[in-house]
Amino acid sequence: MSLFVIGDTHLSFGVKKPMDIFAGWENHTGLLKHAWLEAVQPEDTIVLAGDISWGMSLDEALPDFQWLNELPGKEKIILKGNHDYWWVTMKKMQEYFAAHQLDTLRILHNNCYAYGEYGICGTRGWVNMEPGEEAADDAKVSAREAQRLDVSLNAAEQQGLRPLVFLHYPPVYGASCNFPMLEVLWKHRITDCWYGHVHGRSQHRYAVNGVRDDVNYHLIAGDYVQFIPQKIM
């Protein structure tokens, strides 16, 4: 039994949104499928850290969900990215998944999933703000995301699980930070955090990979990891 992670699958089997036009994204679903089949076994768990599908609705995203559901893995734990416009309420998504026999897909949102002694926790997160420059809307969204992360981590801790954190947005990037998110990571003494969202070589170089202020960060955006699901344990 193994745990994997990858972010930013950016699937578009149900809509016209070719990714091949972006450098580093040529045949990315072919690469992902090949690497996934090589690495992931039926009993494994994989976290998909946001920007799952370009579909604008659940119906438009359905071919992408079906593609993911058919790949190996007992549980595919999905969190929201900034491009997941199909995302609706937990209840609606779960009903939709059940109605379409998407039996391996799980939604990570104000909750956690047990993986052995670990708790898989996370939320989308939000953009980083320069001190003194934050707009009121950004501050509100950050506070809400920080609260969601706190709820998710509390859920793990209440079950005696050791939390692992998965986010879409990086809470640290270059010299910028999202302090509300960081405060939650520090409060819960989180040691490891995986995140996506950062694309392209010119952006990857500012990404934090390694320990900063006691948290070990890992960028796992699809293009950064050459669409190879990353084994955590």
Ligand SMILES: [Fe+2]
């Ligand atoms: Fe993305």
Ligand SMILES: [Fe+2]
């Ligand atoms: Fe993103």
